[in-house]
Amino acid sequence: MANEFDPVTLRHTLHQTPELSNHEALTARTIAAQLRQFGFHPATDVGGHGILVTIQGAAPGPTTLLRADFDALPIEEPGSLAYCSQHSGVMHACGHDGHTAALLAVAAELRHTPPARGTVLLAFQPAEETGEGAARMCESPALTNAQIDNVYAFHNLPGFSQHQIVVRPGTFACASTGVAIELYGKTSHAAYPERGISPASAMTGVLHTLTQLPDAYPDANSLVTLVHAQLGEPAYGVAPGQATVMATLRSDDNACFHAMKADLIDKVNTLAARAGLTVSVCWHEPFIAAENSTHHTQHVVNAAQSLGLAVHRLTEPMRWSEDVAEFLARWPGALFGIGSGEHHPQLHNPDYDFPDAILPTAKALFTALVAEHHGCITG
Ligand SMILES: [Zn+2]
Incomplete structure (x- = not known):
């Protein structure tokens, strides 16, 4: 049967x-x-x-x-x-x-x-x-x-x-990946921020870089969505020493997707080096x-x-x-x-x-x- x-x-x-x-x-x-x-x-x-x-x-x-x-x-x-x-x-x-x-x-x-x-x-x-x-x-x-x-x-x-x-x-269906970018500097007393290394301005640079990323690839349909950002701790006495930015990247073109990822790493490394920060970039749930x-x-x-x-x-x-x-x-x-x-x-x-x-x-x-x-x- x-x-x-x-x-x-x-x-x-x-x-x-x-x-x-x-x-x-x-x-x-x-x-x-x-x-x-x-x-x-x-x-x-x-x-x-x-x-x-x-x-x-x-x-x-x-x-x-x-x-x-x-x-x-x-x-x-x-x-x-x-x-x-x-x-x-x-x-x-x-x-x-x-x-x-x-x-x-x-x-x-x-x-x-x-x-x-x-x-x-x-x-x-x-x-x-x-x-x-x-x-x-x-x-x-x-x-x-x-x-x-x-x-x-x-x-x-x-x-x-x-x-x-x-x-x-x-x-x-598009390629996509999550990305977590961590910037590490040094905390200091909020009264003496110059004694630490704050990741604040590099973090805004990373946010800007992420949102602008698809613009360099007009031939593909690409999208970056910021999903999470965090700077330092909620403590008025402490200048931040660490920042996290998380986003998802998408593209309908595998070659463009790879180029976009490499471009992001380059730009983030440059921003971190300029500010004297160390940086880690981790990819999560990657799909081609x-x-x-x-x-x-x-x-x-x-x-x-x-x-x-x-x-x-x-x-x-x-x-x-x-x-x-x-x-x-x-x-x-x-x-x-x-x-x-x-x-x-x-x-x-x-x-x-x-x-x-x-x-x-x-x-x-x-x-x-x-x-x-x-x-x-x-x-
Ligand atoms: Zn499903």
Whole structure:
């Protein structure tokens, strides 16, 4: 029976037991157990809690990797759902439970109707939210020397009509990173500031540098958002000896993004040296831009049209980041969106819940892509 697996039930199970990035042991066990129940022999602990299933076709042919993520977020779920999170302070607020349930539905179908030719890899990926999981999986022995012809993944997208397929050749989601800049001088009595080394004016220089940074790269869409700043301590008697500035940097162009980061380090070092300060610059949660091949984007469009699904072509990339970019930097493919509903709560909102109605859409689209590359799947 092809339909005995119910992805909605599985999705609700995952939703009840969300786990933060790098702590997804239980979720990984649930996924692996389901795959074994289908008769597969999944490779586990692939680059952390990652899971990889290899499905061989009867004849030689191309290799296609389909990827879903499965980590959750440090957000408290209000508790109105029957299947709401049982883990305090953690919830599936980005729909990764749905992405994984959809890929398990693909696995359920492929066990009965394997590809006619070539190989299909199903990659279940941990630690997407922190930008670590994809690179670790790609660098794991299971994938590091793999020859992959096609990579596909989707993200559900609130704000777009339900079931609409959202595509963009080139950059789909931006590169981004957090940066923490620490300036160290020397405190002194506030009555004698000249006896210390205050980072105050260098700090204003750093703030200015950050906000002006994208202006040097007019050919790319770049954005710097200041997120936190702190100077000294709230004590009237003390001239400050330390400052912290935190920001996020984004760009739709990987080359520009790297140049912007190098430029920032140069300018911050110059400001610190001029003021006699020492400085540290730390990068956090780095993501490269997710770049789609035109060819694979067209495959997604073809698959959507074959299913009668509406296609929306983005004029600009998403400003957020997706670490499937690491797969797409190594092998060609496409990340696409599936609309969650125009008025659906936004990703990372506490009232967000993955719309189960799009599970069959995601499964059908993935299956149609497999059919395009590997021959018709019947059954
Ligand atoms: Zn997400």
